[in-house]
Amino acid sequence: xxxxxxxxxxxxxxxxxxxxxxxxxxxxxxxxxxxxxxxxxxxxxxxxxxxxxxxxxxxxxxxxxxxxxxxxxxxxxxxxxxxxxxxxxxxxxxxxxxxxxxxxxxxxxxxxxxxxxxxxxxxxxxxxxxxxxxxxxxxxxxxxxxxxxxxxxxxxxxxxxxxxxxxxxxxxxxxxx
Ligand SMILES: Cc1cc2nc3c(=O)[nH]c(=O)nc-3n(C[C@H](O)[C@H](O)[C@H](O)COP(=O)(O)O)c2cc1C
Numbered sequence: 001x002x003x004x005x006x007x008x009x010x011x012x013x014x015x016x017x018x019x020x021x022x023x024x025x026x027x028x029x030x031x032x033x034x035x036x037x038x039x040x041x042x043x044x045x046x047x048x049x050x051x052x053x054x055x056x057x058x059x060x061x062x063x064x065x066x067x068x069x070x071x072x073x074x075x076x077x078x079x080x081x082x083x084x085x086x087x088x089x090x091x092x093x094x095x096x097x098x099x100x101x102x103x104x105x106x107x108x109x110x111x112x113x114x115x116x117x118x119x120x121x122x123x124x125x126x127x128x129x130x131x132x133x134x135x136x137x138x139x140x141x142x143x144x145x146x147x148x149x150x151x152x153x154x155x156x157x158x159x160x161x162x163x164x165x166x167x168x169x170x171x172x173x174x175x176x177x
Contacts, residue, residue, distance in 0.1 A: 002081035002082075006031075006079065006081035007033055007080055007081070008080060008081065008082050008083075008084055008176060009033055009108060009112075010034050010035065010083075010086070011034075011036075011083065011084065011105040011108055012037070012040040012044065012085075012086075013039060013085065013105055014038075014039025014040050015088065015124050016047060016134060017130060017132040018086070018087040018124045018166070021166050022122065025086075025166075025169070025173070026059075029177075030058075033080075034051075034060070034061045034062065035105060036061065036062065036104070037064055037104060039091075046135045047135060064104035069108070072104075072108055075108070075112055075115050076115065080112075080117060081117070082117060082120065082176040083108055083112040083117060084119070085108075085120070085121045087122055088121050088123050090124075090125045090150070092105055093121070093123050093147070094146075094147075094150045096121065097151075097153040097154045098150075098153075109121075113159060113160070117159075118159050118160070119159065119161070121161070124164075125141070126148065126151050128142065130142075
């Protein structure tokens with residue numbers, strides 16, 4: 001059973017695409033802790049986000065610094081009502097779709113699934129053509145078939161909402177606010 005005391009674990013992976021939109025939603029919420037992949041931590045710096053300012057707002061920040069992904073134990077303690085991974089890179093989507101859990105975010109996702117905690121995943125490379133904000137300019141990318149296949153595979157998972165736009169991310173989050 002979920003309750004209002006529980007928080008939301010929010011995973012950030014190393015995607016510049018939809019990072020701004022994801023961080024805007026994080027900033028509007030008051031019950032979120034951040035979980036960063038190693039690339040997520042780097043990319044936040046590339047895009048000039050100051051993690052200390054988030055800490056001041058009461059957000060706990062968990063970095064990927066242990067081989068065993070020790071912070072996943074928070075999922076066993078009932079701290080979180082849901083896991084959000086937004087934005088999710090092609091790499092993280094592939095790991096999730098194939099059950100690989102060898103870093104903090106893929107472990108959070110796997111353990112959330114095993115604990116029957118709901119996950120919401122914002123997959124960013126889901127259109128044949130993607131225009132994305134690189135640190136200094138807009139670039140056009142053409143996601144490969146493998147990215148689209150992994151996205152479709154993940155959509156078949158139980159207890160997981162896989163979304164591909166901000167509107168649907170907000171809609172999925174409403175159930176857990
Ligand atoms: C500035 C920058 C922006 C990036 N944006 C994306 C992106 O939009 N989508 C993506 O799949 N990978 C992107 N990457 C590459 C990922 O960070 C890289 O694949 C990384 O290994 C992903 O690790 P993670 O899934 O554990 O976070 C970007 C890398 C850099 C340096």
